[in-house]
Amino acid sequence: MSSSRRTWLKGLAATGAAALASACDRIAGDPAVRAGLRGAERLNHGLHRVLFDRRTLAREYPDSAISAVFRANGSIDPGDPLYRRLAAGGFADYRLVVDGLVERPLSLDIASLRALPSRSQVTRHDCVEGWSAIARWTGARLAPVLEQAGLKPEARFLVFHCFDTLDPEAGADGRYYESIDLVDALHPQTLLAYEMNGSPLSIAHGAPVRLRVERQLGYKHAKYVSRIEAVADFSHISGGRGGFWEDRGYEWYAGI
Ligand SMILES: Nc1nc2c(c(=O)[nH]1)N[C@H]1C(S)=C(S)[C@@H](COP(=O)(O)O)O[C@H]1N2
Ligand SMILES: [Mo]
Numbered sequence: 346m347s348s349s350r351r352t353w354l355k356g357l358a359a360t361g362a363a364a365l366a367s368a369c370d371r372i373a374g375d376p377a378v379r380a381g382l383r384g385a386e387r388l389n390h391g392l393h394r395v396l397f398d399r400r401t402l403a404r405e406y407p408d409s410a411i412s413a414v415f416r417a418n419g420s421i422d423p424g425d426p427l428y429r430r431l432a433a434g435g436f437a438d439y440r441l442v443v444d445g446l447v448e449r450p451l452s453l454d455i456a457s458l459r460a461l462p463s464r465s466q467v468t469r470h471d472c473v474e475g476w477s478a479i480a481r482w483t484g485a486r487l488a489p490v491l492e493q494a495g496l497k498p499e500a501r502f503l504v505f506h507c508f509d510t511l512d513p514e515a516g517a518d519g520r521y522y523e524s525i526d527l528v529d530a531l532h533p534q535t536l537l538a539y540e541m542n543g544s545p546l547s548i549a550h551g552a553p554v555r556l557r558v559e560r561q562l563g564y565k566h567a568k569y570v571s572r573i574e575a576v577a578d579f580s581h582i583s584g585g586r587g588g589f590w591e592d593r594g595y596e597w598y599a600g601i
Contacts, residue, residue: 402559403469420511420521428509441554443575444573446577447575458484462486463483466481466534468559470566485537501576502576502577504576506570506573507567509568518592525556525565538551539553560600
């Protein structure tokens with residue numbers, strides 16, 4: 346991060362905090378609110394406002410901005426036997442499983458996914474390795490899928506299990522996975538994408554379904570998704586830090 350950007354962020358944090366404090370004071374001053382508003386509630390309210398900011402949309406671009414070349418990164422042709430078998434069958438036998446802390450576990454084939462409420466958006470993908478690329482992504486919005494499954498109140502995170510083994514040396518822990526919280530899960534631009542630039546996803550870019558979570562860095566966008574598990578906590582999964590790269594030192598929260 347450049348130092349000017351860092352200074353700018355600091356300034357933003359300071360004005361944000363001041364605006365937040367004065368908004369809290371205004372509301373706390375309202376006699377109807379004052380009665381029950383104790384310290385903890387003020388804190389919750391402040392937190393709520395911070396979280397609310399995370400619901401703003403990532404920038405969207407015109408089609409003319411779509412990159413001529415969009416690099417494929419990490420796994421680009423998984424050799425895992427189950428994945429090979431599904432790919433050989435044109436993903437006809439693919440099912441996206443949604444389970445864990447949900448009232449109604451789902452098993453969705455591609456046709457069912459395509460029948461769900463969808464969205465199409467041109468966004469920029471930013472990889473921590475220092476490259477970016479713009480593409481149009483189309484897919485099922487994650488929020489209605491979760492509504493259909495019915496998240497249990499204890500659910501706080503979604504874990505995306507993938508088909509590909511990125512680190513064969515690591516045994517079962519070499520399988521790619523990621524996790525996001527419910528703020529990102531319910532964000533209107535968060536998609537289970539099945540198309541890129543108007544064509545079905547290629548294997549290199551995550552066929553048949555990959556996550557788009559536009560307010561986060563590239564490694565959060567799980568490709569080759571096999572299962573979405575709703576959990577209260579992810580410390581029991583693989584290395585316990587919520588993702589393949591997180592288990593190897595990357596930040597869990599990769600907001601941009
Ligand atoms: N299943 C899986 N998802 C993954 C990866 C991976 O290796 N396996 N790499 C991540 C990283 S670091 C990036 S930048 C993007 C790359 O997406 P792309 O291949 O479509 O460019 O996918 C992310 N999701
Ligand atoms: Mo990345």
